Amino acid sequence: MLESQPATFKIEEGAIRRFAEAIGDMNPLYHDEGYAIAHGHRGLVAPPTFPIIFWDLKIPGLELPKQGLIHAEESFELLTEIVAGDRITSTTRLISDTVKQGHSGRMRFVLCETTGINESGETAYRSLANLIVREGVA
Amino acid sequence: MIQVGYEPPPLTRTPDRVQLVRYAGASGDFNPIHYHDEYARSIGLPGVIGQGMLSMGFAANLVGDFAGPEGRVEQIGVRFTRMVQPGDTLTVRGVVTAVLPDDRAEIAISITNQRDKEVLVGSARVSFK
Numbered sequence: 001m002l003e004s005q006p007a008t009f010k011i012e013e014g015a016i017r018r019f020a021e022a023i024g025d026m027n028p029l030y031h032d033e034g035y036a037i038a039h040g041h042r043g044l045v046a047p048p049t050f051p052i053i054f055w056d057l058k059i060p061g062l063e064l065p066k067q068g069l070i071h072a073e074e075s076f077e078l079l080t081e082i083v084a085g086d087r088i089t090s091t092t093r094l095i096s097d098t099v100k101q102g103h104s105g106r107m108r109f110v111l112c113e114t115t116g117i118n119e120s121g122e123t124a125y126r127s128l129a130n131l132i133v134r135e136g137v138a
Numbered sequence: 139m140i141q142v143g144y145e146p147p148p149l150t151r152t153p154d155r156v157q158l159v160r161y162a163g164a165s166g167d168f169n170p171i172h173y174h175d176e177y178a179r180s181i182g183l184p185g186v187i188g189q190g191m192l193s194m195g196f197a198a199n200l201v202g203d204f205a206g207p208e209g210r211v212e213q214i215g216v217r218f219t220r221m222v223q224p225g226d227t228l229t230v231r232g233v234v235t236a237v238l239p240d241d242r243a244e245i246a247i248s249i250t251n252q253r254d255k256e257v258l259v260g261s262a263r264v265s266f267k
Contacts, residue, residue: 015164022164023195024151027202039207040267048198048211048262052191053166067181071190075215075260128215 002094004056013044013084020047033084043083051076051125054090055114062094064110065133073130080124088116088124108133140243142234146204149230151196153188158224161192188222193258197247200230204245205264216247216260227252241266
């Protein structure tokens with residue numbers, strides 16, 4: 001199976017706050033560590049879509065165009081909470097790469113799964129990205 | 139007690155160009171279609187478009203609020219159905235579709251724009267504890 005080089009990231013508080021600010025989410029769980037801990041969390045909580053920053057489409061053997069790539073679907077299974085200070089090792093795998101003939105031309109569907117493992121060896125999250133490449137369309 | 143059919147308060151979001159740039163920086167996605175008008179038009183887009191993942195962030199905002207301060211989002215999945223342009227007004231809505239054992243629930247999510255067209259549809263599962 002084609003997959004990216006695994007990479008380990010330490011989750012930083014600043015990155016969490018910056019991400020939450022960028023999406024306009026002022027939930028104190030993502031901004032105030034004391035608040036997060038007071039409500040039973042292990043630390044400053046990463047917002048649910050934060051793991052998107054770990055996906056790595058540089059998969060040897062997978063050719064993706066620089067243009068015309070459409071992010072059609074995305075899903076996250078957040079098996080454990082991710083908080084600032086956690087170390088996540090992430091790998092993106094190619095699940096399928098298929099071409100279908102549609103009304104507006106050939107469409108290529110690329111499905112990639114990214115898995116993040118925490119320091120305890122548990123799977124912290126799994127995400128599935130469905131990318132569409134519209135071939136033959138300007 | 140949360141019941142099927144409950145709708146959390148909708149959110150309104152009006153992404154502007156600055157937000158698209160902020161999100162590009164925060165997520166590490168520097169695809170020029172999200173900040174460079176001429177480039178976006180040169181590949182057939184109407185101009186700069188918003189990141190699908192930014193819209194998903196808006197959806198996750200509603201779901202995270204719904205989960206509450208002691209809860210967490212266990213699962214969220216969406217489809218991006220229409221382009222979003224800076225200046226659009228987006229309304230994020232949810233409706234509880236199932237109440238699950240162990241203080242959990244499932245919620246259907248949708249985001250529509252100012253023309254009442256859907257830009258995102260999906261669902262999520264939360265734990266309240």
